[in-house]
Amino acid sequence: MVCQPFTYTFLLRPCFSLRQATKTRGLVPQFSRVRYPSTTVLPLHGRAVPHYPSSSLFALRQPVRTFAAMSSSTGIEELVKRVDGLSLDAISEKYPNCYPENNPFDVLRAHLSNILGGVTGVDTNIIYPNLQWTQGLDKGDIVLAAPSLRLKGKKPDELAKEWTDKFPENDPLFQKPVVSGYFLSFFVQPDPLIKSVIPMIRERGAEYGRNKFLGLRDPKDPSKGQKRIIVEFSSPNIAKPFHAGHLRSTIIGGFLANLYQGAGWDVIRINYLGDWGKQYGLLALAFEKYGDEEALKKDPINHLFHLYVRINTEMTAEKEELAKKKEAGEDIAELEANSLDEQARRYFKKMTDRDPAALDQWKRFRDLSIARYKETYARLNIRFDEYSGESQVSEEAMDKIGKEMEEKGIAKEDNGAMLVNFAELVPGKEGKRLEKPIVRKKDGTALYLTRDISELLGRYEKYKFDHMIYVVASAQDLHLKQLFKIIELLGHKDIAAKCQHINFGLVQGMSTRKGTVKFLDDILRDVADKMHETMKKNEDKYSQVENPEATADTLGISSVMVQDMSGKRINNYTFNMDVMTSFEGDTGPYLQYAHARVSSIRRKANLSDEELATADLTLLTETHAVNIVRLLAQWPDTVQNTLRTLEPTTVLSYLFKMTHALSSSYDHLKVVGSERELMKARMALYDAAHTVLGNGMRLLGLSPVERM
Numbered sequence: 001m002v003c004q005p006f007t008y009t010f011l012l013r014p015c016f017s018l019r020q021a022t023k024t025r026g027l028v029p030q031f032s033r034v035r036y037p038s039t040t041v042l043p044l045h046g047r048a049v050p051h052y053p054s055s056s057l058f059a060l061r062q063p064v065r066t067f068a069a070m071s072s073s074t075g076i077e078e079l080v081k082r083v084d085g086l087s088l089d090a091i092s093e094k095y096p097n098c099y100p101e102n103n104p105f106d107v108l109r110a111h112l113s114n115i116l117g118g119v120t121g122v123d124t125n126i127i128y129p130n131l132q133w134t135q136g137l138d139k140g141d142i143v144l145a146a147p148s149l150r151l152k153g154k155k156p157d158e159l160a161k162e163w164t165d166k167f168p169e170n171d172p173l174f175q176k177p178v179v180s181g182y183f184l185s186f187f188v189q190p191d192p193l194i195k196s197v198i199p200m201i202r203e204r205g206a207e208y209g210r211n212k213f214l215g216l217r218d219p220k221d222p223s224k225g226q227k228r229i230i231v232e233f234s235s236p237n238i239a240k241p242f243h244a245g246h247l248r249s250t251i252i253g254g255f256l257a258n259l260y261q262g263a264g265w266d267v268i269r270i271n272y273l274g275d276w277g278k279q280y281g282l283l284a285l286a287f288e289k290y291g292d293e294e295a296l297k298k299d300p301i302n303h304l305f306h307l308y309v310r311i312n313t314e315m316t317a318e319k320e321e322l323a324k325k326k327e328a329g330e331d332i333a334e335l336e337a338n339s340l341d342e343q344a345r346r347y348f349k350k351m352t353d354r355d356p357a358a359l360d361q362w363k364r365f366r367d368l369s370i371a372r373y374k375e376t377y378a379r380l381n382i383r384f385d386e387y388s389g390e391s392q393v394s395e396e397a398m399d400k401i402g403k404e405m406e407e408k409g410i411a412k413e414d415n416g417a418m419l420v421n422f423a424e425l426v427p428g429k430e431g432k433r434l435e436k437p438i439v440r441k442k443d444g445t446a447l448y449l450t451r452d453i454s455e456l457l458g459r460y461e462k463y464k465f466d467h468m469i470y471v472v473a474s475a476q477d478l479h480l481k482q483l484f485k486i487i488e489l490l491g492h493k494d495i496a497a498k499c500q501h502i503n504f505g506l507v508q509g510m511s512t513r514k515g516t517v518k519f520l521d522d523i524l525r526d527v528a529d530k531m532h533e534t535m536k537k538n539e540d541k542y543s544q545v546e547n548p549e550a551t552a553d554t555l556g557i558s559s560v561m562v563q564d565m566s567g568k569r570i571n572n573y574t575f576n577m578d579v580m581t582s583f584e585g586d587t588g589p590y591l592q593y594a595h596a597r598v599s600s601i602r603r604k605a606n607l608s609d610e611e612l613a614t615a616d617l618t619l620l621t622e623t624h625a626v627n628i629v630r631l632l633a634q635w636p637d638t639v640q641n642t643l644r645t646l647e648p649t650t651v652l653s654y655l656f657k658m659t660h661a662l663s664s665s666y667d668h669l670k671v672v673g674s675e676r677e678l679m680k681a682r683m684a685l686y687d688a689a690h691t692v693l694g695n696g697m698r699l700l701g702l703s704p705v706e707r708m
């Protein structure tokens with residue numbers, strides 16, 4: 001299997017090499033292309049006094065006010081108002097793709113750029129995208145690599161020192177930078193950060209981390225509506241096992257759909273079932289022979305699978321038999337004409353000819369299977385807007401496209417079949433790499449690729465999407481490349497450009513305890529059982545859990561999902577039930593435990609919302625408390641960065657950083673047993689952490705548990 005190289009040069013990492021430093025273009029996704037004229041900033045003993053021209057462009061840009069009006073922003077105002085002349089509107093006017101109402105780091109970067117503009121003499125819009133994340137809190141909150149500003153003449157180390165000396169002594173938001181080589185590390189002043197971030201999280205709740213403006217068609221004018229994205233994922237094949245590839249597609253696709261939804265896109269989730277082809281003719285035959293109505297209704301997925309396996313075994317035996325006879329010189333023409341293979345072909349022909357009885361039968365299989373899939377997806381917090389599938393692609397549409405491909409010289413006849421010889425159509429190596437796929441068989445039937453071509457264009461007709469993501473294993477890299485290229489060759493370069501294949505590696509060593517058949521339900525049941533056993537080991541705790549089965553189920557699902565999301569998508573990983581269900585290490589159960597623990601502190605503290613809202617946050621002075629807040633402040637930026645990496649691990653690594661900071665803080669920041677005011681302040685902090693952990697877990701598709 002050919003794996004695609006991983007294309008993201010940096011994820012959460014700051015630029016620690018010069019090459020990276022000069023290559024990376026900042027942390028904010030460049031969704032909107034609006035660029036604003038650079039403005040004059042006069043640093044005045046740490047007070048940046050921005051000058052904003054009132055050009056007609058700004059007169060047009062009303063949304064800033066709309067943004068502020070749409071979100072209650074008292075928390076973030078706490079941060080902004082510390083700096084004279086700084087305001088939310090001023091920040092979003094000056095810096096592109098900046099949403100300070102949603103993101104404390106946008107405020108911090110804007111203010112820091114304003115200061116550094118004066119200190120370095122470099123345009124603030126060049127500085128802003130070069131302000132990077134740090135590798136850890138000990139390295140600061142923001143880092144700047146001096147060479148990234150591309151000033152000629154002086155050595156980067158010297159520049160870094162010079163800038164540090166010039167940096168204002170008493171800046172309200174930043175301490176003096178720390179220099180190491182040519183890196184300047186900036187540490188945020190704790191007080192304004194704590195007083196803004198905790199209230200901000202309280203105000204925004206589940207919205208903290210979301211940014212509805214990113215998905216607007218025109219960020220300047222919300223009335224123009226949202227951008228639309230189709231996420232196609234899961235896409236199992238009826239009557240065949242739901243294998244690891246489908247599981248990964250389901251997990252990653254569900255996450256991506258949530259991610260875009262949180263960014264304000266109009267998200268359409270499509271499940272493109274494998275439900276068409278000769279094998280479904282064979283399945284129908286099997287049902288005629290051995291089908292059992294009761295069994296079908298009770299467990300359609302398993303029943304159909306067993307029929308499918310049985311008839312396939314028979315068919316293979318029959319084929320061998322025929323081959324032997326043929327070798328022995330017997331005339332097998334008649335036998336062949338009545339073979340299972342031939343019967344299946346004829347049955348499928350009836351289906352494509354829309355024979356009502358044949359179609360009815362097949363539709364029943366499909367509907368019953370979908371009903372069952374839906375139950376399983378619900379356990380994973382997933383629902384689809386559309387169950388599409390290979391069967392839903394119309395023969396007429398495919399005929400039409402087939403003719404068009406022929407007319408345009410894209411598909412050519414070859415031995416009765418139609419194929420696309422990419423080597424003749426696309427110059428260079430790419431043409432060769434795309435190979436020579438068939439789009440019509442000799443007998444006139446369409447193929448997987450043919451159906452995908454029609455389906456893609458049909459979806460565009462129907463949804464006019466701005467973007468479409470296919471979450472499919474990297475084993476199908478070639479298939480999707482061929483698909484997108486054909487769309488392009490058909491003259492739809494614009495549509496092809498909107499399509500993206502999100503691929504992923506293999507899962508190794510996955511089999512259920514009872515056998516090797518890997519239906520999603522079986523996998524989840526096995527993991528839940530295992531989780532249940534683990535829970536039972538701690539008798540004390542176990543006796544306190546109200547509904548251990550349900551909790552074990554949720555924990556089991558979290559185990560599978562977290563293991564899947566731990567590495568980069570393209571990496572293969574080994575399905576290891578012992579590792580994933582352990583409470584040690586960065587696992588699903590550990591993440592759930594961290595969340596439940598904060599809930600339990602809140603229950604024990606027994607403080608009202610009112611008490612938390614009015615807590616005196618100046619009492620949070622310990623390094624542990626400050627560090628938790630620094631991490632909490634990163635959450636919206638992490639989500640925004642995830643829109644660029646499209647990697648669940650970007651979110652997951654953040655969440656684990658958060659859980660580690662929490663677990664090391666408990667001894668230092670006791671809630672129960674502390675003096676009342678301190679108790680309130682600390683609980684307000686932990687409550688904010690609870691919100692952010694929950695938001696992150698839900699974004700990944702997990703169901704956070706309050707007790708376990």
Ligand SMILES: NC(=[NH2+])NCCC[C@H](N)C(=O)O
Nearest residue numbers: 235236237272273274452472
């Ligand atoms: N549009 C697509 N081809 N999506 C992927 C479908 C995956 C296919 N059902 C399989 O199991 O391999």
